[in-house]
Amino acid sequence: MGNVKHLLRYLSFGLLIWNVTAVIEDIDIPPELLDCFTDWDFNENISTIAGQNVLHTCMSDYLWKTGKERWSPDVDPRILQFISEDVREREKYINEPTDSQTTTASPYKNLRIRKEYRTLTQRERRKYHRAVQALKKDKRLKPNTYDAIANYHNAKIQYAAHGGPSFLGWHRIYLMTYEDALRRMDPDVTLPYWDCRYEEAMEDPSKSMLFSRHFAGNGDGEVDTGPFKDWTHDAFGKLTRAVSKGAELMGYEDVKNILSRNNTSEITIPTADSTYNLEYHHGKIHLFVDGHLSDLVSAAHDPLFFMLHAFIDYIWWMFRNKQEENGIDPSQDYPETLIERHQPDRTMDGFEMYQNIDGYSLNWTRDIYTYEISPTECSEQYPSCNSKWLTCQFSNKRCVSKARRSNSRSKSERLTAFTDSALTEVNSVEDFTPDTCSKLDSTIQNTFSVDGFADSSKWSYIPIKIVNERKQFELFRSFDVVDGSANETLDIFDSEKYDALRRKEDNGKLGTYRKCKISGSGATKIFVNAYGLNYFGVSTEYTIVDERMALSEGYAFVPIKKPTEKPSEVFFAAYDSCGRLCKPYCRKNGKYQQCTAVLRVGNISSEQFGDTYGDAFLNTWDFDGDGIPEVNKANVYLSFYCNRKEEWPWQPYTRSEC
Ligand SMILES: [Cu+2]
Helix, strand or coil: CHHHHHHHHHHHHHHHHHCHHHHEEECCCCHHHHHHHHHHHHHCCCCCCCHHHHHHHHHHHHHHHCHHHCCCCCCCCCHHHHHHHHHHHHHHHHCCCCCCCCCCCHHHHHCEEECEHHHCCHHHHHHHHHHHHHHHHCCCCCCCHHHHHHHHCCCCCCCCCCCCCHHHHHHHHHHHHHHHHHHHHCCCCCCCECCCHHHHCCCCHHHEHHHCCCCCCCCEEECCCCCCCCCEECCCEECEEEHHHCCCCCCHHHHHHHHCCCCHHHCCCCCCCHHHCHHHHHHHHHHHHCHHHHCHHHHCCCCHHHHHHHHHHHHHHHHHHHHHHCCCCHHHCCCCCCCHHHCCCCECCCCCCCEHHHHHCCHHHHHHEEECCCCCECCCCCCCCCCCCEEEECCCCEEEECECCCCCCHHHHHHCCCCHHHHHHHHCHHHCCCCCCCCCCCCCCCCCEECCEECHHHEEEEEEEEEEECCCCCCCCCEEEECCEEEEEEECCCHHHCHHHHCCCCCCCCCCCCCCCCCCCCEEEEEEEEEECCCCCEEEEEEEEECCCCEEEEEEEEEEECCCCCCEEEEEEEEECCCCECEEEEEECCEEEECCCEEEECCCCCCCCECCHHHHHHHHEECCCCCCCEECHHHCCEEEEECCCCCCCCHHHCCCCC
């Protein structure tokens, strides 16, 4: 039996050589995606910006713009009726005569007040959670009202919701629709916002109390604690997050920077510089939570989506208040743009009673809702930050979130009793645990969501080789000993010590996330993302390399859609735990050569990928003979080189600006 298997393997290997180029080939980067990369390439310096943030921005925009070509969730057509009822109801308030500029006018007393999630009273928080849960059970829309509204955040319909000035206005209208739906469940409820500056300022944001059962539930893997536990969606499967990948959030500095600008064009795509670009910064929050939230088509499946966007809307509200103080009318400050779908007088996608510019109207925050300012500053005299879930970071005089009590994985935290009666305890200092920050203690649960199914049997695995180059000036505290004591200048692994070795390395510096830390042990993760281009589906895997060494190698087996009926077209990207991008190489004629990392994987059986993780592994490692297993290089088509060369991975393919 074993021999037959052996024979089959050799036979299929023979076939593989026969049509080796037909199975996997690298193809061009889609021109619209390359345009985005090229723009960033010209405007930003790779030695200062974390490449992964740029990658995520361009991929999100591209996948959204081309969403019509891919699967997206079904939308219950009755939502249109729902929305127009909503709008009619809202108009009643807007048409009321107002004392235009004074705050004493009567309509103000009915304004809904949106508060920060952590500043809600326990009763308010509970009512809000219940309203969201009720929406998920409500059957007025199919498959339930929550999912119907979430599915409406749909690349096929909402073409103009992202990638330009209408991003802000469109989401403002969309949030009101959601909030109205919540209020049909409980008229006292308003949508809270998630001020993620509280997390960003923490040593390790993934340890925030936000990701406990008192708030949004756990952030690692399937959400099985908190108010949204065990939530499922027909097509996306169980609600999933992966907050521990080490991506960065929008922080105090970012908000300050944005609020330092005067005109909307300075904070919106395509004219804003990344420092002040609100849509770009919002993308980082999506990326931080990851899982369903990282892909825009599935994002609204996670209720955090609406709180995240309420925070963006809150920042925009503060920005507009400042504009008014400076004599600018925010409703007229719709940026001029060449992007056709973002023209101010274009009908608003999905809300056809409005034009894009109507999202900028003064009515919404004058007559419908307003915000309560979130506590940000504190001191020794006023350490409370108005919430028992927040604490004062005295060094910066800033409010930050408290950490969850357990320092171990939240999975085990979930096993330990942490009841409501214990709530009072979290006020004590003991609740703060030192962060290890190594990010090695969590794995990734992929959603395996593909074209309307969450099912891993619809996925294949492709082996990817990662070669990591040591980063300059990192110290691992392992020194030469001179005259009986350690010489603590350069550790023995440092290439700087060895002329010949140093000359082999790229002498550059790549931008990182602001809070980029080395683990100290040398172990670090290199992640690989696989974005479906001709299917809906995203996956992530990682390998662990030794960052002490001049070079270190690892393998990742990354899920892609199983190429059954047609070849799968996939864009791969690799990045390290600090957000630095790696450069792709494809194996052609027995050598790795720079390539696009856009692969077409054919529907011919091949040893270059596997139907299961196990198959891919067996194709990659040769167990033949009595010797030590060895990697069969011919079967590893794609490789990434994580070096220090100051070059974007796609640079060889960007056209030069005329
Ligand atoms: Cu959106």
